[in-house]
Amino acid sequence: MSDFGCFAFPVRQPSATFYVAAVKVTELETICRPLARPADVGLFGRETFEPVDLSEDQLSALVHSLDSKKFHERTVELLSEEREQPYQRFLDEKRAVAIARYLQQPTSLLPNSIILAVNVDLDESDVVQKDADGKTKIVLPRSESSAVILDGQHRVAAFRYLDEQTRGSYEILVTFLVGIPFYQQAELFAIINGTQKRVNRSIIYDLFGYAPLGGDKEEQLYEGLMAVSRFCSHVTRILNRVSESPWQSKIKMRGPGDEGVISQAAVVEYLSALVEPKTSTKRLKVLPLLYSFYKNSDPTRCAALLILYVCAIQKALPTHWDNPRSLLWKNNGVAVILRIFHDDLMLAGSADELMSGFQSVIVRWKKAPEKELIEPPKTGGGGVQNQVYENCKAVMFTVAEQQKIAEKSELWKTELLRIGGLVK
Numbered sequence: 459m460s461d462f463g464c465f466a467f468p469v470r471q472p473s474a475t476f477y478v479a480a481v482k483v484t485e486l487e488t489i490c491r492p493l494a495r496p497a498d499v500g501l502f503g504r505e506t507f508e509p510v511d512l513s514e515d516q517l518s519a520l521v522h523s524l525d526s527k528k529f530h531e532r533t534v535e536l537l538s539e540e541r542e543q544p545y546q547r548f549l550d551e552k553r554a555v556a557i558a559r560y561l562q563q564p565t566s567l568l569p570n571s572i573i574l575a576v577n578v579d580l581d582e583s584d585v586v587q588k589d590a591d592g593k594t595k596i597v598l599p600r601s602e603s604s605a606v607i608l609d610g611q612h613r614v615a616a617f618r619y620l621d622e623q624t625r626g627s628y629e630i631l632v633t634f635l636v637g638i639p640f641y642q643q644a645e646l647f648a649i650i651n652g653t654q655k656r657v658n659r660s661i662i663y664d665l666f667g668y669a670p671l672g673g674d675k676e677e678q679l680y681e682g683l684m685a686v687s688r689f690c691s692h693v694t695r696i697l698n699r700v701s702e703s704p705w706q707s708k709i710k711m712r713g714p715g716d717e718g719v720i721s722q723a724a725v726v727e728y729l730s731a732l733v734e735p736k737t738s739t740k741r742l743k744v745l746p747l748l749y750s751f752y753k754n755s756d757p758t759r760c761a762a763l764l765i766l767y768v769c770a771i772q773k774a775l776p777t778h779w780d781n782p783r784s785l786l787w788k789n790n791g792v793a794v795i796l797r798i799f800h801d802d803l804m805l806a807g808s809a810d811e812l813m814s815g816f817q818s819v820i821v822r823w824k825k826a827p828e829k830e831l832i833e834p835p836k837t838g839g840g841g842v843q844n845q846v847y848e849n850c851k852a853v854m855f856t857v858a859e860q861q862k863i864a865e866k867s868e869l870w871k872t873e874l875l876r877i878g879g880l881v882k
Contacts, residue, residue: 524762557616572610696761724789738880749879774823785834
């Protein structure tokens, strides 16, 4: 079978050059596949294990373990893993059928481009060729692994419902992205689809998590809408993967249908409030206390701090921890945990102080109000979460501690202004 080939126009932009062409639907179907992953394989195709219930002495040892070079190396290896089929299936057959009905109308038009990401294993020099007249040509093996549809799979799928003659004569506009690494493909997909309700946000954050952090400055401080979300997704992946974490295998990394209890979207979004830079105002209550980890591209240390904190909660509230209906296993509970964590960190003065004083965290969470734990709210949203947080804070922190938190807030603001976590 001969290779697929079409003439294309190069479009040059500062960050990359891509190629635009008119392609018949029947030809397009021979070189690409929809965004999918095997349904019977877990994340990375590995088995998962239940976390160990640690004693207080073991928690003390855990402080040193989480700060060790070995733990850091393990997380770096974890974050460097790639997936052969990284995407969740997003195809909605009802939507494809609706588009097919539209295409059957004599006045139908599909002016928008289908965006394909060419397999990075294919050499760019083999994919982008010049003919004798100097015209640009895209050449690909006729295999569904040659390219992935980043945008437009419902339009492509719709043609399956049309007759062969229509499919063979219909040309559509196609944009070929060549030499684009997977993490940039993920970001493009997220930008295109992230604001649309049909794509679960946990899936979007899962894609963010495969962009690199660390290494060259260009990658370490990669500019874009998803920089904070990418960092928080890296932290979440560590929390969901390492055996030291009480949240191991408990986070739904890809939304409904995935294994887990709490959603990655909840962890990432509530964690982002403690990471992303903010404008300094008198009314600002939640400070980006974890900004330094983000600035230094250090998801390992950030995850280590959270692991120890959640271990302390597990130790303080074993009955509630084992109850899947408890507040602790609700997305609202994630918000409350991270707000109380924020106050604990502010009170401690630094991450190191909080880690070394984890016993105080155990004592504090033992005071968590029973009613809030056993009767979590059935609805979500900032107002509900703030009310639960305030109810917990009133019981878990003494008046003197709350006053001290207010005092230390000013010290934290000064430091965050210095390092860029707050701006005036």
